[in-house]
Amino acid sequence: YEKSQDLNHFKSQIIATVSHEYRTPLSTILAAATTLEQHSDHLKPARQTRFLQMIQEKARHMTTLTDQMLVMHQCELNQSKFEPSPMNVLQFVADLVDEHRNMVSNAYDIVLTVSGKTSGFWGDAGLLRLAIDNVLSNAIKYSPNGDRIDVRLTGSATGVQIAIQDHGIGIPRDEQATLFQSFTRGTNVRMIPGTGLGLAIVKACIDLHGGDISLESDECQGTTVLLSFPKRPHRLMPEVNANTQN
Known part of the structure; x- marks a missing residue:
């Protein structure tokens, strides 16, 4: 029962963290993509490149966060993969x-x-x-x-x-x-x-x-x-x- 409570608490923390940590990068990705879609004809190449870099950076951040959550969840369940x-x-x-x-x-x-x-x-x-x-x-x-x-x-x-x-x-x-x-x-x-x-x-x-x-x-x-x-x-x-x- 205590282990079940710990897992439920851990899952709640994951959900809260993902909700908080994903909001800003998702907003940045959406804003950059919208700007490129609507104004690409008027943006200089360097500016377009910067918007694409922003999308890539935020996507990498979200990928890293997802990987971290997966590893910790597997550890909590004692199901971690270890392949040396x-x-x-x-x-x-x-x-x-x-x-x-x-x-x-x-x-x-x-x-x-x-x-x-x-x-x-x-x-x-x-x-x-x-x-x-x-x-x-x-x-x-x-x-x-x-x-x-x-x-x-x-x-x-x-x-x-x-x-x-x-x-x-x-x-x-x-x-x-x-x-x-x-x-x-x-x-x-x-x-x-x-x-x-x-x-x-x-x-x-x-x-x-x-x-x-x-x-x-x-x-x-x-x-x-x-x-x-x-x-x-x-x-x-x-x-x-x-x-x-x-």
Whole structure:
């Protein structure tokens, strides 16, 4: 009965969040599409391109939100899909960093440094992308003045660590322990859009890999999020375990 109540409460939170978070991007998409439809003959090419970019940006935001909701719902039902495979984690992280560099243009200096041995890593690429994307997006979003963001990838014989450090607004110390819970946000970010799902999703993705997540933060000083993974997740798929033993 208690589990059923928790699920009903979670569903109510999802509905409320979707209703709130979808309203603004949908309004923007509708306004931009209407402008293009009615006034495209009078708009300069650069202006038309900007309206199309707005539609794309808001559509990506809604897609990301949908993916986040789906992952959290699956976690609540203990139905999360976990499909690890061999990965070039160095190339994977480098590609994600490049994607974020392209999105922010010259507004931020995102620096990737690599040390140690990163080969021999197994992971679920979709879940890893979701986790790293969330942390990098937070680093950008909560550094409103633009600044350097450091991404440090470190490999060892048995594991891989990814540290993402920003110099933004930071997180109040007395609120840090609850930030990995769904729909929880710091009191100093109320004016910045967000769902309160990001770090909860990151933790869920890391947990499925058998890894750990931790953070260090001070208000007005910035935040460092550390993601730690074993090179071989304990929850390898049955056929992978069989092949490994043969």
